[in-house]
Amino acid sequence: MNSLGWYKAKRNYQLYLFLLPVALYFLVFHYLPMYGVIIAFKNFSPVLGFNGSPWIGFDHFERFFSSPQFLKLLGNTLILSVYSLVAGFPLPIVLAIALHYVPNRAFKKVIQTVTYAPHFISVVVIVGMVTMFLSPTTGIVNHLLGMLDQDPISFMTSPSYFSSIYVWSGIWQNVGWSSIIYLAALSTVDTSLHESAKIDGAGIWTRIWHIDIKGIAPTIIILLILDMGNVMTVGFEKVFLMQNALNLTSSEIISTYVYKAGILGGQFSFSTAVGLFNSVINFIMLIAVNKVARRIGDTSLW
Numbered sequence: 001m002n003s004l005g006w007y008k009a010k011r012n013y014q015l016y017l018f019l020l021p022v023a024l025y026f027l028v029f030h031y032l033p034m035y036g037v038i039i040a041f042k043n044f045s046p047v048l049g050f051n052g053s054p055w056i057g058f059d060h061f062e063r064f065f066s067s068p069q070f071l072k073l074l075g076n077t078l079i080l081s082v083y084s085l086v087a088g089f090p091l092p093i094v095l096a097i098a099l100h101y102v103p104n105r106a107f108k109k110v111i112q113t114v115t116y117a118p119h120f121i122s123v124v125v126i127v128g129m130v131t132m133f134l135s136p137t138t139g140i141v142n143h144l145l146g147m148l149d150q151d152p153i154s155f156m157t158s159p160s161y162f163s164s165i166y167v168w169s170g171i172w173q174n175v176g177w178s179s180i181i182y183l184a185a186l187s188t189v190d191t192s193l194h195e196s197a198k199i200d201g202a203g204i205w206t207r208i209w210h211i212d213i214k215g216i217a218p219t220i221i222i223l224l225i226l227d228m229g230n231v232m233t234v235g236f237e238k239v240f241l242m243q244n245a246l247n248l249t250s251s252e253i254i255s256t257y258v259y260k261a262g263i264l265g266g267q268f269s270f271s272t273a274v275g276l277f278n279s280v281i282n283f284i285m286l287i288a289v290n291k292v293a294r295r296i297g298d299t300s301l302w
């Protein structure tokens with residue numbers, strides 16, 4: 001920082017003091033804990049500590065990659081992540097555009113309330129509701145199947161249904177909340193463009209595609225980049241609560257494996273190595289997608 005920069009910082013020090021609590025939060029809870037990543041390359045012992053534990057290099061990574069569970073864990077994680085992204089990313093956009101064109105304000109508020117409310121329900125309650133609705137004996141879904149002369153299905157213990165239950169219950173819970181940012185972006189679209197398009201005879205679908213979608217495209221791209229940066233991050237709590245011995249072939253993902261190996265199994269170094277691998281893949285995906293977005297258009301994170 002040059003002398004002019006220091007002068008401005010000194011002159012406006014009150015503004016920087018407002019930033020100090022946020023900076024300390026990220027420093028203490030996000031950056032300082034990164035030092036603990038070194039145990040991924042060590043045979044960590046709580047008695048010896050971070051520095052005293054022997055260095056073993058990439059042994060834990062090699063053990064994970066050579067494990068018979070590696071491909072299954074990676075596949076299950078990618079299936080849930082990609083499925084959630086493909087099915088869940090467009091729906092908030094569709095909902096936001098639909099709400100944007102609702103003429104009745106009272107009806108619009110009711111729909112917004114109904115779609116926003118599930119976001120505030122805890123994951124534990126959501127899983128409990130899903131379990132009750134899909135119960136083979138008392139669930140409403142199987143009751144409807146019985147009315148159609150269909151045999152009851154044990155959804156929660158079937159590996160083939162696990163990913164769909166996880167993804168669509170998550171979409172139901174978050175689609176309304178996720179649409180808020182798109183509604184805000186739509187409110188900034190110039191209304192004169194719609195008026196001009198109407199005069200030229202453009203229909204509603206043409207205006208949505210060429211005016212609304214184009215107007216919120218930067219927002220869509222930024223959120224897509226951020227979502228791609230979390231492609232390997234699947235909600236541990238929900239998966240773990242839905243997991244059981246019968247659906248384990250589809251429900252065991254990297255985050256649940258890390259929990260079982262690290263917390264329950266006491267393999268702290270190994271679980272840290274697995275978690276670090278997960279984070280590195282997310283980081284690479286974020287950089288790659290951001291670079292592609294910058295080359296294709298003018299919108300990117302940096």
